[in-house]
Amino acid sequence: MREQFHIPKQANGQDEIYFCGNSLGLQPKRTQKYIDDLLDDWRRLGVKGHHQGEYPWLPYHKFLLEGFADLVGAKESEVVPMNTLTVNLHLLMVSFYRPTKTRFKILIEGHAFPSDHIAVEAQLRFHAESMGFNPGDALVLVEPRDGEETIRDEDIIEAIEKNADELALVMLPGVQYYTGQVFDMASITKAGHKAGAKVGFDLAHAAGNIPMQLHEWNVDFAAWCSYKYLNSGPGSVGGAFVHERHHLDKELHRFTGWWGHDESTRFLMKPEFNPIPSVQAWQCSNPTILSLAAIRASLDVFKTAGGIQELHKISNSLTGHLRNRLEKECSQYVSILTPQKTMACQLSLSLKTGAIDGKKVFNALTENGVTLDWREPNGIRVAPVPLYNTAQDVDFFVDILNKTFERL
Numbered sequence: 001m002r003e004q005f006h007i008p009k010q011a012n013g014q015d016e017i018y019f020c021g022n023s024l025g026l027q028p029k030r031t032q033k034y035i036d037d038l039l040d041d042w043r044r045l046g047v048k049g050h051h052q053g054e055y056p057w058l059p060y061h062k063f064l065l066e067g068f069a070d071l072v073g074a075k076e077s078e079v080v081p082m083n084t085l086t087v088n089l090h091l092l093m094v095s096f097y098r099p100t101k102t103r104f105k106i107l108i109e110g111h112a113f114p115s116d117h118i119a120v121e122a123q124l125r126f127h128a129e130s131m132g133f134n135p136g137d138a139l140v141l142v143e144p145r146d147g148e149e150t151i152r153d154e155d156i157i158e159a160i161e162k163n164a165d166e167l168a169l170v171m172l173p174g175v176q177y178y179t180g181q182v183f184d185m186a187s188i189t190k191a192g193h194k195a196g197a198k199v200g201f202d203l204a205h206a207a208g209n210i211p212m213q214l215h216e217w218n219v220d221f222a223a224w225c226s227y228k229y230l231n232s233g234p235g236s237v238g239g240a241f242v243h244e245r246h247h248l249d250k251e252l253h254r255f256t257g258w259w260g261h262d263e264s265t266r267f268l269m270k271p272e273f274n275p276i277p278s279v280q281a282w283q284c285s286n287p288t289i290l291s292l293a294a295i296r297a298s299l300d301v302f303k304t305a306g307g308i309q310e311l312h313k314i315s316n317s318l319t320g321h322l323r324n325r326l327e328k329e330c331s332q333y334v335s336i337l338t339p340q341k342t343m344a345c346q347l348s349l350s351l352k353t354g355a356i357d358g359k360k361v362f363n364a365l366t367e368n369g370v371t372l373d374w375r376e377p378n379g380i381r382v383a384p385v386p387l388y389n390t391a392q393d394v395d396f397f398v399d400i401l402n403k404t405f406e407r408l
């Protein structure tokens, strides 16, 4: 599948070793055509493009549903492309964080991605006064144990049980952005529900990385972005999942707009809201079609590759190869934060450089054509992506890393 992507070039004309798909995925070659076709329709058809052309804009989001559903393990009625990730988290919390005077807490991880933490605190403050709780008492933060880098699933479950009487919402990532750890979403959902809470996931680092079964696991809601493993371009439209058991719930609060209203009467332009009986009811605005075209191109690449289950097998062998070589050859200088049992694209490394400045190691890698990301004080995230990275990329990276350590 590598042939189907534009691989950025180094100054010497050779392909970069691009291990940054966990941050921004590469551009599929077919994306240009999908977007050009759209621009062509707009040029030729003007407003008629809403209904005409091979891929009319009015139902355009529906061309993405099969692909999204496959990626997250959902029914097509449970997934929709809309907005961007943090916006979707807010919209979904409007529906699924409904605190009462006694059940008002939200459980997240201590080192959640900042946007998630900020959004959750905003939701707490939004409800605190009317419900008479102190936002400071309402946030349950789960941390790794002393001396450990990652959170144990059993500690999450324990924290859920401990706060069961007051817990309204559990919101965690599917894959942790910094450590690459995959959380046990099925068990967390079960424990959250047993405690009487709703359970939602931020799948920014999970969508397009690992197979999931959101429907079967009974997850209440989830949201993801499409610019990482979904290769749809910077700031591209995100995705949302709401389990079908909530679709017809009339008690549910939503921040609504006309695009969530029943399609057959939408253009009668009445001020009432009659929700589409699916997650599409959560759509507020008509979506950014240019961005949806990029997502459609990307989802077609996943389909051509045989789907996420097949890619995950390749991912495991690539990441496994990287782990083996690092453990065998670099353990003096590198420790791997990502738990061994995690089977996903990303390995997060902590540089044990002692007297050597870790940033110098990172810079040397960059100068040698390896694109990674650096996290202070000494972290490097390496994401071999099965769609476009190869075992040779992994070998080249480890060779350069070894040479850099020797040289420095």
Ligand SMILES: Cc1ncc(COP(=O)(O)O)c(C=O)c1O
Pocket: 084, 085, 086, 087, 113, 115, 116, 173, 177, 202, 204, 205, 225
């Ligand atoms: C885990 C996680 N949550 C939230 C965000 C924020 O995404 P957005 O800027 O699309 O809202 C990101 C972005 O990288 C992320 O990795």
